[in-house]
Amino acid sequence: MTPLQRLCIIGVGLIGGSLARALRQAQAVDTVVGAGRHTAHLQRAVELGVIDEFSTDLAVAVGGADMVVIAVPLKAIRPVLTAIAGRLAPEAILTDVGSAKQCVVDDVRDIFGYLPGTFIPGHPIAGTECSGVEASFAELFQNRRVILTPLLESQAWAHARVKAMWTLAGAEVIDMGVRHHDDVLAATSHLPHMLAYTLVDSLARLDSRAEIFRYAAGGFRDFTRIASSDPTMWHDVCVANREPLLDKLRQFSHDLEQLTQAIENGDSDSIMQTFQRAKHARDNLYLD
Amino acid sequence: MTPLQRLCIIGVGLIGGSLARALRQAQAVDTVVGAGRHTAHLQRAVELGVIDEFSTDLAVAVGGADMVVIAVPLKAIRPVLTAIAGRLAPEAILTDVGSAKQCVVDDVRDIFGYLPGTFIPGHPIAGTECSGVEASFAELFQNRRVILTPLLESQAWAHARVKAMWTLAGAEVIDMGVRHHDDVLAATSHLPHMLAYTLVDSLARLDSRAEIFRYAAGGFRDFTRIASSDPTMWHDVCVANREPLLDKLRQFSHDLEQLTQAIENGDSDSIMQTFQRAKHARDNLYLD
Numbered sequence: 001m002t003p004l005q006r007l008c009i010i011g012v013g014l015i016g017g018s019l020a021r022a023l024r025q026a027q028a029v030d031t032v033v034g035a036g037r038h039t040a041h042l043q044r045a046v047e048l049g050v051i052d053e054f055s056t057d058l059a060v061a062v063g064g065a066d067m068v069v070i071a072v073p074l075k076a077i078r079p080v081l082t083a084i085a086g087r088l089a090p091e092a093i094l095t096d097v098g099s100a101k102q103c104v105v106d107d108v109r110d111i112f113g114y115l116p117g118t119f120i121p122g123h124p125i126a127g128t129e130c131s132g133v134e135a136s137f138a139e140l141f142q143n144r145r146v147i148l149t150p151l152l153e154s155q156a157w158a159h160a161r162v163k164a165m166w167t168l169a170g171a172e173v174i175d176m177g178v179r180h181h182d183d184v185l186a187a188t189s190h191l192p193h194m195l196a197y198t199l200v201d202s203l204a205r206l207d208s209r210a211e212i213f214r215y216a217a218g219g220f221r222d223f224t225r226i227a228s229s230d231p232t233m234w235h236d237v238c239v240a241n242r243e244p245l246l247d248k249l250r251q252f253s254h255d256l257e258q259l260t261q262a263i264e265n266g267d268s269d270s271i272m273q274t275f276q277r278a279k280h281a282r283d284n285l286y287l288d
Numbered sequence: 289m290t291p292l293q294r295l296c297i298i299g300v301g302l303i304g305g306s307l308a309r310a311l312r313q314a315q316a317v318d319t320v321v322g323a324g325r326h327t328a329h330l331q332r333a334v335e336l337g338v339i340d341e342f343s344t345d346l347a348v349a350v351g352g353a354d355m356v357v358i359a360v361p362l363k364a365i366r367p368v369l370t371a372i373a374g375r376l377a378p379e380a381i382l383t384d385v386g387s388a389k390q391c392v393v394d395d396v397r398d399i400f401g402y403l404p405g406t407f408i409p410g411h412p413i414a415g416t417e418c419s420g421v422e423a424s425f426a427e428l429f430q431n432r433r434v435i436l437t438p439l440l441e442s443q444a445w446a447h448a449r450v451k452a453m454w455t456l457a458g459a460e461v462i463d464m465g466v467r468h469h470d471d472v473l474a475a476t477s478h479l480p481h482m483l484a485y486t487l488v489d490s491l492a493r494l495d496s497r498a499e500i501f502r503y504a505a506g507g508f509r510d511f512t513r514i515a516s517s518d519p520t521m522w523h524d525v526c527v528a529n530r531e532p533l534l535d536k537l538r539q540f541s542h543d544l545e546q547l548t549q550a551i552e553n554g555d556s557d558s559i560m561q562t563f564q565r566a567k568h569a570r571d572n573l574y575l576d
Binding site: 125145147180183184185187188189191192194195196197199200201202203204205206208209211212213215216220222223225226227228229230231232234235238239242245246249250251252253255256257259260263264266268271272274275277278279280282283 | 413433435468471472473475476477479480482483484485486487488489490491492493494496497499500501503504508510511512513514515516517518519520522523526527530533534537538539540541543544545547548551552554556559560562563564565566567568569570571
């Protein structure tokens with residue numbers, strides 16, 4: 001028996017599509033049902049071999065699924081939950097891929113009226129600056145981490161099945177508390193995206209923007225690649241993970257002001273210390 | 289006859305070493321003389337086949353050279369100029385690779401007492417986060433740009449020879465005014481380095497730093513790679529290109545504050561506009 005009989009993926013984009021591809025490649029699923037708003041898009045996913053069937057009626061799509069994965073932008077999770085509430089099979093597991101977790105937990109509690117033992121919040125730390133099912137590929141989660149944030153209410157068997165699914169998709173699965181997840185991600189992912197978006201937007205508004213982008217070197221290209229990420233998705237992250245992100249933005253602004261003052265005052269010691277600490281951390285805290 | 293008979297490279301590191309390798313590979317130089325402070329380092333450059341001979345006495349090293357390239361960190365240029373003033377052959381061309389240009393022009397005028405017609409300031413827009421002759425390679429300048437900022441005093445034949453040298457090394461050479469160069473580079477290179485250093489240093493000082501770096505995704509790694517760059521070199525850039533850099537830092541801080549306020553106020557329109565403008569600029573203004 002395959003690990004999953006009927007997998008329903010709501011939102012067949014880069015993440016949802018790649019999960020479907022990975023599980024099919026691992027022969028870990030019998031049938032993949034896609035769900036979303038746009039027939040043409042879902043039809044394309046069938047043609048690409050990502051899903052077997054689809055419905056634009058979410059209540060229909062989740063019927064009979066043993067695993068339901070919500071893979072839509074954060075702000076779209078609430079209407080999805082409204083559409084599927086009371087329509088899941090009794091033992092169906094519900095998980096998501098949202099890059100902030102407290103807001104999803106709040107949404108589930110609000111819409112369902114309680115936190116089901118079969119709900120296991122999740123977040124694959126994977127993605128590219130591309131989006132859409134056309135950009136999906138089976139190897140996206142290979143050697144990447146998936147963070148699960150099981151709740152007090154979560155049942156162990158459901159947690160184990162979500163963990164098994166991501167492991168079969170090639171990922172390393174780790175558990176973390178909801179608040180801690182949101183704090184760590186604000187620092188490592190949400191803040192850097194804000195900096196990249198702000199930098200590119202700042203430069204794009206200068207008169208010499210064409211020249212500036214033309215003479216930009218390799219480091220700049222790497223640095224700003226994440227500014228090509230999907231604006232809607234990142235808008236939703238800003239709303240959903242507002243407090244932890246604001247906290248990190250304020251800390252960064254403070255630190256940048258310190259460096260700016262050191263440059264203004266010609267404080268070489270302070271400048272060197274910042275650069276050396278950063279280089280040391282970058283070179284030593286993890287490997288590329 | 290080869291384009292260069294005796295090339296003297298002062299500072300045989302990533303840039304100087306790569307230029308020597310590229311010109312040797314192009315059979316564009318007869319003899320490469322290395323100059324620097326450390327005998328062991330220069331000896332290693334000979335063993336690696338990067339240079340033919342060397343001297344730690346700069347005045348000796350430049351003797352008889354038809355091309356002298358200063359490839360040391362910006363702050364070290366002034367003492368180098370002091371050591372070689374009056375020791376260059378009459379027709380010897382002097383150029384440099386400093387990532388800010390007004391400060392180098394000022395140094396030459398101060399030390400030499402005038403701006404020689406054979407002095408052509410230069411800046412290859414190339415490099416990696418590695419440094420040192422061990423990291424040098426002949427292809428570093430392939431398809432990269434070198435900006436020359438010839439002065440009113442510069443002689444056309446000298447300008448043409450520096451341009452020919454970089455073209456032979458594989459680069460596309462373009463001319464720019466000194467002040468304009470410093471402004472464009474502050475925006476595209478110096479500011480992003482400040483952001484990367486500040487971000488990594490900020491995160492490295494958090495209690496959860498080990499976890500933060502462990503769960504950092506690909507985008508973060510790309511984003512922070514430049515924080516591994518040589519601290520001394522970048523300290524010198526901050527001092528040498530102080531005013532243009534401060535200008536860009538202040539503009540960025542202002543823009544980041546605007547975005548922070550939009551997030552704080554839940555101003556979705558403003559957040560989306562910033563992200564969309566940035567994505568549009570990143571996707572359209574140049575190709576990867």
